[in-house]
Amino acid sequence: MTVDTEVKTAAADIAALIENTRELQQAVASEQAAYEEKLKRREARDADESKMFRRFKIKDIVFLAVITACMLVTSAIMPLLIHVPVFGIIQLGLGLQFSVFPVIGLMKVRKAGSMTIMGIFTAFFLVMMFPPMALIAVCAVVVELVVFAIFRSYKSDWACVLAGTLYMPLTVPLLYLYYNVNYTVTGSENEAVSMFLGATEPWVIALMTLAVVALCFAGSVIGMVVSRELKKAGVLKK
Amino acid sequence: MTFFKFKARLYPLVAVAASLFVIVFGLVAAREANMSYYLLGVLAWVSLFGCVKSCLKLLPAFVVFGGAFAGIAYASAGGDVEAAISMLNRFGALFLGVALSMSVEAVRMTRALSQVRTPRALTLGMLIAMSFVPMLKGEIGRVREAMKTRGAGSVLDPKIFYRAFLVPFVMRLVNISDTLALSVETRGFTLGGGLYSIYKKEYPALSDVLFVIGLAVGAALTVVL
Numbered sequence: 001m002t003v004d005t006e007v008k009t010a011a012a013d014i015a016a017l018i019e020n021t022r023e024l025q026q027a028v029a030s031e032q033a034a035y036e037e038k039l040k041r042r043e044a045r046d047a048d049e050s051k052m053f054r055r056f057k058i059k060d061i062v063f064l065a066v067i068t069a070c071m072l073v074t075s076a077i078m079p080l081l082i083h084v085p086v087f088g089i090i091q092l093g094l095g096l097q098f099s100v101f102p103v104i105g106l107m108k109v110r111k112a113g114s115m116t117i118m119g120i121f122t123a124f125f126l127v128m129m130f131p132p133m134a135l136i137a138v139c140a141v142v143v144e145l146v147v148f149a150i151f152r153s154y155k156s157d158w159a160c161v162l163a164g165t166l167y168m169p170l171t172v173p174l175l176y177l178y179y180n181v182n183y184t185v186t187g188s189e190n191e192a193v194s195m196f197l198g199a200t201e202p203w204v205i206a207l208m209t210l211a212v213v214a215l216c217f218a219g220s221v222i223g224m225v226v227s228r229e230l231k232k233a234g235v236l237k238k
Numbered sequence: 239m240t241f242f243k244f245k246a247r248l249y250p251l252v253a254v255a256a257s258l259f260v261i262v263f264g265l266v267a268a269r270e271a272n273m274s275y276y277l278l279g280v281l282a283w284v285s286l287f288g289c290v291k292s293c294l295k296l297l298p299a300f301v302v303f304g305g306a307f308a309g310i311a312y313a314s315a316g317g318d319v320e321a322a323i324s325m326l327n328r329f330g331a332l333f334l335g336v337a338l339s340m341s342v343e344a345v346r347m348t349r350a351l352s353q354v355r356t357p358r359a360l361t362l363g364m365l366i367a368m369s370f371v372p373m374l375k376g377e378i379g380r381v382r383e384a385m386k387t388r389g390a391g392s393v394l395d396p397k398i399f400y401r402a403f404l405v406p407f408v409m410r411l412v413n414i415s416d417t418l419a420l421s422v423e424t425r426g427f428t429l430g431g432g433l434y435s436i437y438k439k440e441y442p443a444l445s446d447v448l449f450v451i452g453l454a455v456g457a458a459l460t461v462v463l
Contacts, residue, residue: 058429059419061359065366066415072367073374079332083307083325104408121363128254128339129332131262222400226408235412 053112060109061117067105068121071097075126082130088172088208090133095168095215103164103223108236110154115140115147115163132174139170157224164220169213247288248449249442250342250350256453257338263457264331268324276460277330283452284338287445292340296333304329344368350440359429366418377414381407 046054074097081093106114119140127134143166151159230236248256260280267273285293307329308322315321348365352358381403385393390402 056359056429057419058362058423058427059416061363061429062366062419062422063412063415065363066370066411066418068363069367069370069374070411073371079336080303080307082332083328108412117359117363120360121367124364125367128257128261128336131258222404226400226404229405230409230412233409235409 056109056111056113056117060111060114063108064105064114064117065121067101068118068125071101071118071122072125075129078126078129078133086208087205088212090130091168091172091212092208092215095212096219098168099164099216099219100223100226102167103160103220104227106154106160106163107157107224107227107231110160112144112148112153114154115144115167119167133171135174136167136171139167142170143167157228160227161217161220161224164223165213165217168216169209172209172212247346248338248341249440249446250347251354252442252446252450253338253342254347256450257335259453259457260331260338261335264335265328267457267460268327268331269320270460272460272463273327274323274330276456277327277334279456280334280453283449283456284334284341287449289337289341292337293334295340296337300329300333304333346440349436349438352434352436353439358427358434362422362427362429373414377407377410381410 042055046057075094077093078090081090102115102118105118116137119137122140123134123137126136143163146166147154147159147163150162154160154163227236264273264277270276281293304326308326311325312318312322344365347368348361351361351364382393384406385391385398385402388402391398393399393403
């Protein structure tokens, strides 16, 4: 075979390959166009700040995770608090940090699901310290439903404050489970502890719940003030 | 075969599940007469499976806080030794559970979660939340150092705390998270459902089965005997 023939054969092969590629491209052209259109629509939706249900970006997830880490560092006292049989002591100990940081998180990532994501991250770690507190993820979902029912979105700063205020107090009913299973039912010696510290008195329950709500509200307002200040300084970019 | 190897380190998901079991069982069965022996057995058992370091790290905290709360329980129960032992058992179970979960490295946990098809957003968040804690301590130290340099005064003063600590601290958090996000994106990390490779996979081994059986048998004996 001469060199000429070889070159011709190779050229023919390449031409056939190009033709084949074109045919394939034409076959999927409509699907490709539809996919690109879908991507454009998605991008436009994500860019629209007024929309509540937008896709999370990596930087959103990273920020929410960092905020969760802050909450976790400051919640290291929880393993000690759970052994103090005073109603609401866990919430009172964690209320401030569990309202300041979530509000900062929500004011940067104003998307549906932000609170739930923080709740899931938090639950994963709290379950190691005190299993019933893992239900904080459920509380986060409830908080979001309440906020959406009232404000429709996190666009308003007060929506973030409401979410921060309700987040920790909603875990108060979980204590019922703990005190009943672990302190009241399991033994007489713990009844003595409960009576000593007044855990079963209704007025203690009412006052502690009020104190937790007030603390979380104060924390949420602090979070909002910090976020506004950072926003003004141009640090809290979206 | 990988399964039949004895691994000194536990499979992450087994470690977390075992940690939960020890905490819950410890809290519920704290009054059992044999609970203290069970917890001592668990301490030896987890030490065999590569949790010695985390147990030693938590031991001083257990002695201090467990002792203090046992003392409170003893005093409040009118000198009842059993109440003190129950409280000590609860703390013991809690600290053993925490030691178990602390022994799992963040990277290994992320790999194990990725293998079981956990959404990428969650594994990324877990990884960051777990590995960010030491960094956070460093940042707190730096902000406090800056406060000292500026002669800002005591952090216990609410105004100083807000102006000189909280605002700069959150500012640092925002900057760090932005840099971290950029770094993650540069490494090709996406949140979509795209395929990805896990180069070093985590598999449960026979040692994990042995570990779980040991814990379960111990718990059963504690209740039955």
